[in-house]
Amino acid sequence: MTNRIKELRTKLNITQEELANSAGVRRETIVFLEQGKYNPSLNLAQAVAKALKTTIDDLFRF
Amino acid sequence: MLINSNKTMTIKQYQAIKLGFVVILAVVFSQSIIFENFLIPIALLIVSSLILLLLRKRVKGVLADERDYLTGGKAALLAIQIYSWIAVMAMFILYAFRDVNPAYEPIGLTLAYSTCVLMLFYAVIFRYYNKVKLGDKKLLFSVFVLALFLALIVFSLRLFSGEDNWICQDGQWIEHGHPDFPAPDKECQ
Numbered sequence: 001m002t003n004r005i006k007e008l009r010t011k012l013n014i015t016q017e018e019l020a021n022s023a024g025v026r027r028e029t030i031v032f033l034e035q036g037k038y039n040p041s042l043n044l045a046q047a048v049a050k051a052l053k054t055t056i057d058d059l060f061r062f
Numbered sequence: 063m064l065i066n067s068n069k070t071m072t073i074k075q076y077q078a079i080k081l082g083f084v085v086i087l088a089v090v091f092s093q094s095i096i097f098e099n100f101l102i103p104i105a106l107l108i109v110s111s112l113i114l115l116l117l118r119k120r121v122k123g124v125l126a127d128e129r130d131y132l133t134g135g136k137a138a139l140l141a142i143q144i145y146s147w148i149a150v151m152a153m154f155i156l157y158a159f160r161d162v163n164p165a166y167e168p169i170g171l172t173l174a175y176s177t178c179v180l181m182l183f184y185a186v187i188f189r190y191y192n193k194v195k196l197g198d199k200k201l202l203f204s205v206f207v208l209a210l211f212l213a214l215i216v217f218s219l220r221l222f223s224g225e226d227n228w229i230c231q232d233g234q235w236i237e238h239g240h241p242d243f244p245a246p247d248k249e250c251q
Contacts, residue, residue, distance in 0.1 A: 020124070021123070021124075024124060024127070025124055025127035025128070025129070026124050026125075026126070026127050026129075026130070028129075029127050029128075029129045032129060038129055040128070041128055043128075044127075044128060
């Protein structure tokens with residue numbers, strides 16, 4: 001599974017810390033997500049997608 | 063005071079305070095073993111746990127998220143498995159050498175029972191999370207902490223009360239209560 005978290009975050013010009021606060025997780029979790037080392041729960045995927053103003057479908061590629 | 067103020071704390075501040083408590087507790091516990099006084103460290107452990115619980119509410123930011131819980135669960139399971147294997151092997155070795163030193167037998171049995179209790183706790187908590195809907199984590203946590211504190215208090219009162227021991231009196235070991243272990247080998251002076 002790949003994702004576009006880093007790409008969309010950079011486009012929106014927000015930091016990992018800001019995205020983490022919006023999604024309700026620690027910054028390290030965002031780092032792991034961006035590196036593709038952690039598969040998020042559906043709730044977290046939705047929270048990240050919402051913070052990046054997109055959908056889960058658009059954010060994650062299976 | 064830190065607890066009375068309404069100011070929020072950062073995660074780093076909270077972790078620094080937590081580390082401070084751990085260091086203080088380690089020093090107090092080591093001193094308590096030397097001076098054979100276990101009430102002060104247990105009281106300090108309870109007080110520091112309560113203070114940390116109160117301070118945690120003031121922390122701004124996320125202390126732990128789903129990835130931490132997932133990693134914690136895996137680490138806990140591995141730790142339980144490693145501890146169980148070590149405890150069981152140590153129990154067999156100690157039990158085999160019980161003739162060398164009679165104290166090895168109760169130590170081995172304690173290890174065996176502690177492993178059983180650990181497994182039992184794990185099985186009960188696993189079943190709870192697996193079957194019961196996760197609606198009231200706080201209640202489960204409170205019950206567990208309360209049970210742990212009660213067990214600690216009972217254990218400390220029973221073990222360190224000075225009852226059921228051998229006392230050196232006039233050059234002889236005298237039974238005090240009903241100790242279930244033989245008199246010490248060393249000379250009574």
